[in-house]
Amino acid sequence: MKTPYNTLLIICAAVSFSPLMQASESYRAVKDAIVIEECGACHMTFQPEMLPQRSWNAIMIDLENHFGEDASLSTQKNQYITAYLVANAADQQWSGSKLLRGLSKSTTPLRISELPYWIKEHREEVSNREWNNPKVGSKANCLACHQQADRGYYDDD
């Protein structure tokens, strides 16, 4: 039988568009003005794709105790933002999310930096000294190294 080039080509095309090819670190940027205003005042507006629904819910019901500060919102804004985060969460992505790899369903991480995937990605690349550099300041400061993080691109490292 002659090599079925057409079939092979179709398979390659299908694979390249499938979830199997999630090689790039590219996430949908947050465009909602209210979310940006309220969630981007103290830190970068993290992309909702980075945490599962249960994490966003846990964060949003306890904003008075938001990582050491009171970040409370009006009920109306809270509901609006929660709906946005939950609708765009990691476990709502049709193609699955590599960020959830290794995460037990019984764990509800409150930080993106607690995700097994995140830890693995940063473990070899960033030393403790670098985390403690005042220019970086915190693991929540993605923009310190990922200069286009607010646009959803993390491939630049």
Place this chain on the structure above:
Amino acid sequence: MKYLNMKIHTHRTDRLIRPALLLITTFSILFSTSATANDYLDQLTREASESVSNFSGFNAERGKTILLAQFGTGKPDTPACTSCHDKNSALSGKTRAGKLIEPMAVSVNPQRFTDSEKIEKWFGRNCRSVIGRECTLIEKGDFLTYMTSL
């Protein structure tokens, strides 16, 4: 052609109303101002006059004391306003997550304190975080007076 002969006819009232409208519009534009920090301070002053006995005005020095105080009565990570804001209000501050906070001195940042909803939101959150309670009317007035005095 007939239409060139058309008489342009204005009623007597139009000749009164049109200039009046023009004057009103001009003055509205000239005197309309967008919100300033002083607008909110005026509002606080009115409220204080009504609700605080022996109110004799806000005080910038007391406001500065609030900015620099090490309260330590709120949340452990934010013992003072200066945990995030620079003690020099003309300079920018930095949140604990590393994000820049625009200066609070109105002379350096005229957009500061022009949105009353935003002012109230941040006083609420930050007073609770730093002091462990809501700030009083006097404290808010003193603080804002300091920020507009620089």
